[in-house]
Amino acid sequence: MGKLWFGGTIYPMTGEGETVEAIFTKDGKIVETGHKDELQNKYNEEIDETVPFEGVLFPGFIDSHLHIIGHGEKLLRLDLSDIHSRQDVINKVHNAIQNVKGEQWIIGEGFNENNWDEPTFIHKEELDEITGGNPVILTRVCRHALVANSKVMDLAGVNEQTQDVPGGVIERDSYGYLTGAFHDQAQDLIKEKMPVPSISFLEHAIETSINDLLSHGIVSGHSEDLSYYGGFKKTFDAFNHVIPTKQFFRAHLLVHHDAVDDLHHEGYRPSEIDDWLEFGAMKLFVDGALGGRTALLSEPYSDDSTRKGVSIHTDQQLEGLVMKARNYHMPIAVHTIGDQAVEKIVRLIEKYPPPQNTKDRIIHAQIMRPDLIERLKELPIIIDVQPTFVASDFPWVVDRVGQERASQSYPWKTYMDEGILCAGGSDAPIEEVDPLLGIDAAVNRRSAYDGQTYYEHERLSVYEAFCLYTVNPAKVINKEGVQGQLKRGFFADFVVLDHDPFKIDQSKLSTLNVNMTIVNEKIVYKR
Template identity: 50%
Template sequence: MGKLWYGGKIYTLTEPNATVEAIYTENGSIVEIGNKVSLERRYKNKIEASYNLIGDTMYPGFVDSHLHIIGHGEKLTRLDLSPMTSANQVLEAVRNKQHQLEHGEWLIAEGWNENQWTNAKIISRWDLDKACPKNPVLLTRICRHAVIVNSKALELACITKETKDPQGGKIVRNEMGEPTGYLLDKAQDLIKQILSPISNSQLEKTTEVAIKDLLSKGLVGGHTEDLSYYGGFERTLQAYQHILPAKYKFRAHLLVHHLVFDDMIESGLSYGDGGPFTTLGAMKIFSDGALGGRTAWLTDVYTDDQDNYGIPIHESDRLEELVRKARKYDHPIAVHAIGDKAVEEVAKLIKKYPLKNGKRDRIIHAQIINKNVLSLLKEINVVLDIQPSFVSSDFPWVLERIGDERAPLAYAWRTFIEEGIACAAGSDAPIEEVNPLNGIKAAVSRQSDLDQQAYGETQKLSMYEAVSLYTKGSAFVINHEHDRGLIQPGYVADFTILSHDLFSIENYETIDEVTVKGTIVDGEWMYKA
């Protein structure tokens, strides 16, 4: 038995402005599209339900190509520092939160961003000691490449003046050599490795909270990287499998961090295993840090830190070793690379060790490139996993980091598309807001949320290009362009229904008024406004 969908504008995305009047679906797949009357006549004995969109607009289901689903759940359930505009606000929030904790319980908060503060000076351990003297405190920066902790946390982690910086990380110190509590990239692990593991029930609850929220944002799926952070590969995978599809239908494509890659192999699993709702993906590798903490790996020094090129997470031999390990199993890689030097090193390795099975590697972020890197990217089979919302949150402060000379090829989305380099788009939630409409707005407007100015206007995308990144692009990177990302016969019945027609919007400010009216996955309503 099947379902008929009609009564609104339905975009197929096969080409700009391509629409259809109605869709007939069966068993989670699109059977036929066309004229409503014709479909009703042809399938009159099979239609068990008809859904009138009542003038709303339907698109192929939006998919976030890069986020951290469980991390998003943590942001929803923890103290959220992202809206705060001063260090004093953060410290006051910590001061208030401590009264809800038991003695010795960790105070963990998410999302501080000094670039939104009136004074961008980083909080120190001593500031936190005054606000919360008895409990260990861990405040994660919005980029998740830096944390601030108090003295109690440093003491529990045995981090002292004598502790050496780990490879790929930095313990920031004062003029006396004392740790300030500010830990960059791999130095965070010195703290995180002593945290008590999350319980199974809390892990599943956090995951479920996140997925429910993602569905409410019009997302039918997401490519996520969580499997090494919450008690190991098997435990985290089981948390997903207990929820999907038993409680919700949502297409979670699960990148496998290199630290748990062996666990996957020992489980007898490989790329693409896990079924349509908990599918195992590429090996995830970090090659550098982030621009906010000046740890993204650049070819030339930071404009506002003339001795600093950023931090490579791995030594060159180790990075190559990880790529070779993936290739031993014909496995694609998904590498976090923000700075142009990081992108270059990863691209060289993809060129040296190309996939031969038709699967696709991805470089995640690729925020800063140069002309040589651009030429190299055109030579290899890679998809760039971009985050349009970074434009709205990073400008104008990022110009202080990279200077005017590098700006033309910063966040260069249009350049990638014009040069024929495949792209997909996501949010990197919880680092950015997960709402795909925010990313679409940023892609077409290039407007900063900090000063409402447009930056890099020559890199703006059309609305069709932007929406395609969240539909066709997300399908292409995981080799599902044949059955996802379009409204066509044989494709999955995954739909996002919005209150407005995005392709008719002339004033991009009004994108903020668009609401999600429904999310359909596998032909079933997973969210209805």
């Protein structure tokens, strides 16, 4: 038997301005949309529940790039993301240590020194003064850098004689002494000594994360987690124990290049499709992040002429990884922030195109050059964009890369105008997971620091911004026939907002609230 949904405005996202009065659903799928009375008469004998709602109903939001377990860790661990003073970070770590027993590890998530009154990393000696025998690691918001205290460094056997690792930086002061900061691949020296989470913790983190995602109207996410928590099998088993059982969220899992062999050895294939849990492209990294000046640029950083960023892999290694994906008949999903990183991977995609009927994914593509856009639009690729980076990166990124490069960067509108498919994500836990904040950032391009609008020519319309989180992510993974719109045969996955985003002042988009989230025809969140 089925359900009839009606009451507020319904935007099926089948065309700008299009609305319907009601939706009839059955067995977790949409049977038909249209006028309420007509649907009620046509399906009268099959309707066993009417669901009147208040607000505005859309297809459920899809986050095209996040880390589900990482978001859960942020919620469960010491959250440093909303602290605006280095001293307050130190105080929060100190308070946490007072509430643990023995030499328990303290792991803080998400600090951003650009939010602080003094925008420099905390030094290991500042942590040593308050941490005693407790190992302490603080992870930067981008997850491309961390700070460790001396206890952790001793456990890892890292000292002044330790050499830099390829694709990473061990930070030292002007005298050559370690500061406690480790960037990109150098983080592995420290992370290898961190406690390996149990499968029960991973399951708890997944469930905690998804419940939070549902509260923001997110019904599906493209996540990358399978290589960081003790290996592919344990991590995938945690997902498999939670999601298919509860059937409350649809997860599309990217497969890190370190885990892709294990995926195949365990008997799985990336092309296997499931309504709840499926595998996607092979994930790899080309460069780091702007915050630590490890994003790879073609010209030096404007605020440090000695640096151009970091290549995670040599050119030969990078080509080998792309060939590995192609040998497995897999597309790739590539972290590239700097323009030189984009150029490296574009050259390889031109040489080794993705398998037929698939697209490669460029993740971030923030610092851009016009000549690269011309090459990108000729390739079978999509770009996963994170609009909230505009809110969190400006104005400091202008100092980092200079006015000219900044004016050509974060060019969401240009990508779409050039016919490049863009999908919207949060990169949570790196940024706030709320899609409404992403939509607001895409439309208004307003800095969270100074409230100014940066490069208005790259602003999206409200409809284009909603497409980033509904229609487009479904197209990315060839599921546009079942997801991202409200049409016959599509999943009955909805989000209900309290006000109509097309009728309110655009500057107020971030004030919208999620009233209700529906997955598989069931209400899974209600405000």
